[in-house]
Amino acid sequence: MEAFLSGMAVLADPFILGMTVAGTLLGVFVGALPGIGGSTTLALLLPLTIGINPIASLAFMGAVYCGANFGGSITAILVNSPGDPSASATALEGYKMAEKGEAGLALGMSAVASAIGGIFSVIVMIVAAPLLARAAYSFGPPEYFALALFGLSMCAAVGGDSPVKNLIAAAFGVALATVGIDLTTGVERFTFGLYDLTDGIGFVPVLIGLFALAEMFDQASRQHSLGKLLKLDSVRIPGMAEFRKCARSIVLGSGLGTFIGALPALGATTAALVSYNETRRWSKHKHEFGHGAIEGVAGPEAANNSAVGGAMVPTLALGIPGSSTTAIMLAALVVQGVRPGPHLFNEQPTLLYAVFASMLAANLIYLVLGLYSAKLFARISMVPPALLWPAVFVLSVIGAYGPNQSMGEVYLMLFFGVVGLLFRRHGFSPAPLVMGLVLGSLLEESLKQSLLIFQDGWVLGFLGRPIALLLIGVTLLGLGAPWVLRLVARLRGPAGRRVA
């Protein structure tokens, strides 16, 4: 408690408070630009923060991280182009809402759900950070393998025409994750001698291509049907009825996001996709999904923002980044001379809680910003497509180019734009591919490590790990149940008719 209070006290310092406000505003702004998410911004800002004292620097970066996560949902909703990977699930329903003229409502719900999720996770972190860190630390490779497998199996219900197509897309994502140098053997895989591919396929170009460019190509081919501009009177802040409708999805998203975010390597994107799936599963309005369901915005937004707090736990407590953005945060800590790990909780609790305090403040700042500037953000929808989409393209190009200053990433983005268009035309959802790409390396590494641990007796090995076994069981049940039920129904069908 003492550490928490001293952590909160740093916000009384005008410089640190100013850095937190500036970080939040910058985060929301760049998060709203397609492809320029928190990770890109933090990577670009990293050299600039070296000269600042560690607390102010980390408060600034924590605020950028939170703000960008919220800002990413703005373009996800308005132009179907998630500014941040974690907003990809928000685009699924948010953009449909915007198409129906409910952009302001979607943005307002996104702001509130994001803030609730973010504040919830920070409070959980403050109260239970050491316990959660210890729980995540007890996971070994078999548990991670089972968890990644479970996450991929969830893709079956993410969107698109059919579960099989979703699983194919997820498997392609995993296949893409194998590109690059194999960390255990040093062997180059599918690099075709290209230096740009040795570190694997970048997440940013794939995401921008699949979402932003594919949307632009799609809009271009049905451009004649456009021209319905959003009227300002259709923009409104969510009322009590909407909040009541979304309460369950916000609670579910906040819980799932905090938990998934706290698990190393599973970040806000996974949290949002899983939350979208679970929100749909538990919704009383399933028929609205795919046509602009407000619950489909609230759940993922609560989840991806609560994952921000959760992802900071393994980063700070274990030195294991919870996401690509926290990996950059980790680098920032090291640059500042702070060694992340379990000792951080004992040695520098003030620094730790100052980061949490800045994140708490950032959540409150963007709540105000989101609620009072929803109309302003919604105006982006009023820009004529002839001006908006070429602008999205140039932003996408610079977003793909920016992180590594590599033209290879721009070519990759264009390639995945075409892939995204083909996906759309043939009923595939891009989200499972993204999830496969996110989880692919974790799946492979944890499988390899598990097999090394279990040597030849891997079946018995998994049987001896109750958490892994439970997760694999749930995965098999989730994948197999629809088939088994269909088979049972088919077998019962003729018998039933005979009885009748």
Add this chain to the structure above:
Amino acid sequence: MSRPTPFLWRDRRVALAVAAVALAFLAGTFSFDAVPAALMEGMGASEFPRLVGFVILLLALVLALQPAPAEEEALPAINRCGWATFAACLAFLAVMALAGMLVAMFAFMVGVGWLWGERRPGVLLASAGGMVLCLWLLFVRVFGLTLPGGLLGDMLFN
């Protein structure tokens, strides 16, 4: 528009394409460099990609065996504007190689804006110019990115 479902209906054709990509992926795993047996422990570099390739093949088979719909909806054709926009993206790369990223961005915004139906030259030039200026200020001046200057840029500034 719909028509009676042929034997090779759309999802089957998709399944065939998926299977072809999976086979190419699997074939690619045989081109990896070999690791000396003495250094090998556990799974090698190719086993996991092969496993993924086989899973994709299996899923393609499952997709092909899905029940066919009674009628097949024709895919909406990509119109001339769609193809022209795609061509403009490729032209963007060519202009960028020649004149640099900022010039290519300006030209793309003006060209594609006109293609999509904006006919007011002032609006096109102002939006493209404003956008490029903002990007230059943010990324070049603030973030210190070096954008590709193209052959022209190299000749002028190097």
